[in-house]
Amino acid sequence: MSITTSQDQSAPAKPQKPPLKPVNKGDLPVLPTTYHRYRRGIQFACFLIFVALPFFNIMRFDIPRERFYFAGYELWINEFAIIFFALLFLLYVIVAASMLYGRVYCGYMCPQMIFSEASLSLEERLKKFINKKLIKINPKKRQMIVRGAFYLLTAVASVFLAFVFISYFVEPRDLLSRLLSLDIRTTGGISGAATTLFVFLDFAFVRQHFCTTVCPYGYLQGMFGDKNTLIVQYRDPGNDCIECKKCVRVCHMGIDIRVSPYQMECIHCGECVDACVDVLARFGKEGLIHYAWGEQGKLLTDKKVPWHHRLGLRDAKRVAVLLILLFYASGLTVALSMRNNVLVKIMPVRSSLYRIGDDGRIYNRFRMTIANRQARDAEVMLSLKDLPGASIDLQLPLKLKPAETIQQEFDIAVPAATLPQGVNHFSFISRVSPDNDSENFEMTFITPTERKTR
Ligand code: SF4
Numbered sequence: 434m435s436i437t438t439s440q441d442q443s444a445p446a447k448p449q450k451p452p453l454k455p456v457n458k459g460d461l462p463v464l465p466t467t468y469h470r471y472r473r474g475i476q477f478a479c480f481l482i483f484v485a486l487p488f489f490n491i492m493r494f495d496i497p498r499e500r501f502y503f504a505g506y507e508l509w510i511n512e513f514a515i516i517f518f519a520l521l522f523l524l525y526v527i528v529a530a531s532m533l534y535g536r537v538y539c540g541y542m543c544p545q546m547i548f549s550e551a552s553l554s555l556e557e558r559l560k561k562f563i564n565k566k567l568i569k570i571n572p573k574k575r576q577m578i579v580r581g582a583f584y585l586l587t588a589v590a591s592v593f594l595a596f597v598f599i600s601y602f603v604e605p606r607d608l609l610s611r612l613l614s615l616d617i618r619t620t621g622g623i624s625g626a627a628t629t630l631f632v633f634l635d636f637a638f639v640r641q642h643f644c645t646t647v648c649p650y651g652y653l654q655g656m657f658g659d660k661n662t663l664i665v666q667y668r669d670p671g672n673d674c675i676e677c678k679k680c681v682r683v684c685h686m687g688i689d690i691r692v693s694p695y696q697m698e699c700i701h702c703g704e705c706v707d708a709c710v711d712v713l714a715r716f717g718k719e720g721l722i723h724y725a726w727g728e729q730g731k732l733l734t735d736k737k738v739p740w741h742h743r744l745g746l747r748d749a750k751r752v753a754v755l756l757i758l759l760f761y762a763s764g765l766t767v768a769l770s771m772r773n774n775v776l777v778k779i780m781p782v783r784s785s786l787y788r789i790g791d792d793g794r795i796y797n798r799f800r801m802t803i804a805n806r807q808a809r810d811a812e813v814m815l816s817l818k819d820l821p822g823a824s825i826d827l828q829l830p831l832k833l834k835p836a837e838t839i840q841q842e843f844d845i846a847v848p849a850a851t852l853p854q855g856v857n858h859f860s861f862i863s864r865v866s867p868d869n870d871s872e873n874f875e876m877t878f879i880t881p882t883e884r885k886t887r
């Protein structure tokens with residue numbers, strides 16, 4: 434699929450056509466639910482999700498504490514494999530969605546687009562409100578008041594959005610205390626102030642230009658899509674376009690979809706679809722702009738196509754992508770469910786094989802690491818199997834606070850002559866509460882091959 438830009442195309446010349454006649458208002462067809470309304474609903478839900486993700490630790494990279502929160506799990510940075518697997522899964526979801534549904538993420542879910550459109554709408558509403566309320570004031574002053582009010586409200590919104598954004602990387606309560614103390618001296622405070630400024634400039638001035646200049650996703654779209662990907666397309670077999678240009682006026686990306694369905698600026702938002710349906714319904718005609726499965730493919734609204742085609746599963750490649758996605762998701766779920774909330778590791782310390790104590794008993798040394806990778810207290814109990822008469826020289830159970838790590842060396846003591854000489858195999862059994870997890874660690878206990886007397 435080749436992507437074009439609106440600048441390098443010009444609208445094709447239209448042949449002459451008979452004029453369309455307007456229909457009576459009472460005869461106007463009832464319009465279907467508009468994509469505009471769908472978008473507003475989805476965008477609002479996405480906004481709530483964007484705010485909720487870091488606050489409920491559903492997805493958050495806590496840089497100071499070196500933790501990655503994902504789907505309710507608190508992953509430690511040393512669990513790199515599972516973090517990498519989770520991030521790769523998210524990337525794969527975006528690529529698969531782009532392949533099936535084109536730039537639906539840009540048009541319906543991207544925070545940059547949501548806030549850019551909110552900023553445009555705020556400016557428009559302020560203009561209308563102030564022009565109506567301050568009709569007697571000179572227009573130049575009114576314009577200044579509109580600008581001032583817009584910048585003020587955008588600045589307040591920027592503080593909130595920057596706060597949410599940084600919460601993805603810093604604990605929100607810690608961040609709030611920095612914000613309330615107006616900290617602009619520490620690294621955290623300075624990055625917070627810089628992010629707020631960046632967000633303000635973005636939503637006050639840059640807005641959708643970000644999508645066509647900075648964001649790489651639009652450029653990559655050409656690589657993901659193919660002849661079956663969902664696109665927004667102008668089809669006019671009956672030569673019905675009345676050249677009203679409403680589709681161009683409503684387009685926030687400033688393009689004319691009639692030029693080509695593959696313009697890089699098009700975010701597949703569907704606003705032009707609604708605009709054309711609205712205009713041509715007044716002449717008793719159907720809209721000329723549609724969501725379609727590829728340039729030659731069926732329309733999204735075509736009810737005759739089988740259900741799996743309507744969901745986007747239009748060829749073997751797409752079915753394979755879906756299966757890989759499901760396989761990936763199951764693997765990730767299994768990996769997360771097999772992960773222990775409390776990590777217990779026991780290793781022998783072999784700087785000396787054994788030690789004979791003043792009490793005549795034989796000692797072997799071990800090192801234990803316990804990490805409580807959850808948000809509640811934990812207790813770890815240790816016991817021995819297949820080591821008769823042995824005792825653990827350690828105060829048990831070990832108690833750990835949330836996120837606490839303990840590293841401790843301890844001895845196992847066995848009365849002399851209880852065990853055969855040489856290497857004796859035994860196991861440690863760890864029991865974690867309240868999780869009720871238990872683990873077996875196979876070890877060896879070494880006794881002198883020739884008994885020494887003290
Ligand atoms: S051309 Fe239509 S679908 Fe594309 S960005 Fe503009 S309004 Fe949205």
Ligand code: SF4
Pocket residue numbers: 667673674675676677678679680681691708709710712713721722
């Ligand atoms: S809104 Fe429809 S009728 Fe009007 S210019 Fe666009 S395609 Fe033509």
